[in-house]
Amino acid sequence: MEYTGAEIVCESLLQEGVEVIFGLPGGAVLPFYGALSGYPQLRHVLVRHEQAAAMAADGYARVTGKVGVCTATSGPGATNLVTGIAGAMMDSIPMVAITGQVPKPAIGRDAFQETDITGITLPITKHNMLVMEVDDIAPAIKEAFYIAQSGRPGPVLLDIPKDVLAGEKRPFVWPETLNLQGYYPPGEADEIQLNQAVELINQAERPIILAGHGVLISHAYSELRELAEKAQIPVITTLLGISSFPTDHFLHTGMPGMHGMAYASLAIDKADLLVSLGMRFDDRVTGRISDFAPNARVVHVDVDPSEFHKNVKATVPVLGDIRKVLNQMLPLVNRRTHVDWLQYIDTLRAEHPSLYIRQTDELLPQFVMKQLSDVTEGNAIIVTGVGQHQMWAAQHYAYKNPNSLITSGGLGAMGFEVPAALGAKVGSPDKVVWSIAGDGGFQMTMCDLATAVENNIDVKFAILNNGVLGMVHQWQEFFYDKDFFATVYSGNPDFVKLAEAYGIPGIRVTDKTQVEAAIRQAMDTPGPVVVDFIVKRDEQVYPMIPAGESVNEMMEEPVPERIF
């Protein structure tokens, strides 16, 4: 039997176990859509903007651990994917993006809707390919999926000209092997590195585990927990590492860095060993590098060797898949206690109650996050935008399950909250999914409420509505003489009416006493719901270590009376 290129794409996606594709059609990709309608096994979720397709694929990938797939047409469709792809690159998300391209004879002639999308996405993909022959489609797709999810995952883009999708018919041959000479995703660690790392761990008096996204990506959470418990090492999770370790565990020591808990940053400052697992010492984590963890040696475990010594010099770099490396380490690590060290950290916690929410009648955004945590018992999947609400979601929600905080960490793309939540719900239909938005970010992608409605994707949309671009407003408050230029939104729509316009319930909350009931009401209502929390406007995220500074310059919330 012979297939068109478009059919070969569909057949290949089936071979890869793809269940869902997020996308929006257009001329160049239309042959693919033509074929797709004949493949009901491949569910297509039609979005309202291609950025949502990429971000939904991202959210889907994060909750399932599978490759997220998105598609768009050439030109503007493809360029609309760009922000979503860049985010997937920064956060190491397995994604395959398929774009239609103008027909081969038109390439290079500035044809209608021609853009060089492989050129544009060169620095923001793990790999990309322009597929010029029908017979190359199946191998390209197989390669794309393998590259996207192996080693350090990332997005792969396939650009396929219209006439390759729709031209000659060819038999479908699914390749047995891949020819990726020189591409070796690391597996187990080298014995020498491993033994050196174990020795440092066994010797340490004040060790800290810094758990990053790599722990979640390699599904190493039970190994992480075993290591932490066996060697009694406090665990600090980076923003993307949150939920790799249970928040209510006695060794859980918060998040470090710019808006991390003071006690976490202070503990790192005193630590004599950092066991860094699948994290890359982002500047939001380290602040000024020269003052970061001045007393610590560093064991850096990562699957990507280019991360070693990039930002922080590793005493012992350990190359390998986190889960495999931890399994190698576990039998060699001594069972130990670090009573003094844990007590010291407890003192830090008491003296720096970073998660304390002050008593007031005003509706504080932190309070909303805390209530959401309590009502959902830490079991929801939380998908955030970027800004203050993101930091409060990182701080005040007690995550109980792996992969339950979905957030745009590396790129920090506002507007992620709505589409990524759709993807997360599609990937985890049995979980409660809350999208936590700022009124700024929400308005970047709220057009995709229609996608939720149309496909009955049951996401609860919370807006922490402060009427400002909160995080930027905060920087203006602290660092720009309170010159609140261009951060106040005075023309916001009525989000409750907006919800109603989409045919879904909207709930407005203006008072503290209504929060819990509103959350429950939203969860008791089947289907998507928008909850507009009108929160206090000039609330700042504390603690804060200003960009490029160190823990010594940390600002903590001025607490009227210390609570002990």
Place this chain on the structure above:
Amino acid sequence: MNGNGRHHTIIALVHDRPGVLTRVAGLFRRRGFNISSLAVGNSEQEGLSRMTFVVDGDQYTVDQATRQLDKLIEVVKVANISDEEIVSRELALIKVKVTPETRGEILEMVHPFRAEIVDVGARSMVIEVTGSGDKIQALYSLLEPFGVLELMRTGRVAMVRGLSEGRVSDELVLDYHGDHLKVNEAYEVGSY
């Protein structure tokens, strides 16, 4: 031998596919690495090309450059051979002004460099010289007073002496269901 700011020689074996050069060049630009010369050509293996880079920078820069290069899918193998025993050569074509009076003098000057005259015109000649960068620079300096009309240098190509790094003969074809892959591994949500 790892002082700051020296020249480093990196060689890479890459798949000979469209866009490889763009990818490599883009990577260097994006990460702020400085390429002072780049030479590309076919290798002994079909479908693979070998590139020689000369990169300026400290050890950190060159280590990052090599590691980042290695991450490109098309790059099969990279090695920093700066500290190895290497043979390295560059070729230059130099077009220089001549007059009947200077011709003899130039020919004499070129001789010790074992350079060749590859084109002779009424008012110019083209000299081909091969060797280290220093040698080429030296000849260029001597010719400059006569009026150099054009200089074309290939950039350095380099090779490790004897049996050493940079030689790639692994005919590896990945088994799709290989050990590294976790596609079909059970994904347990909700268990620490």
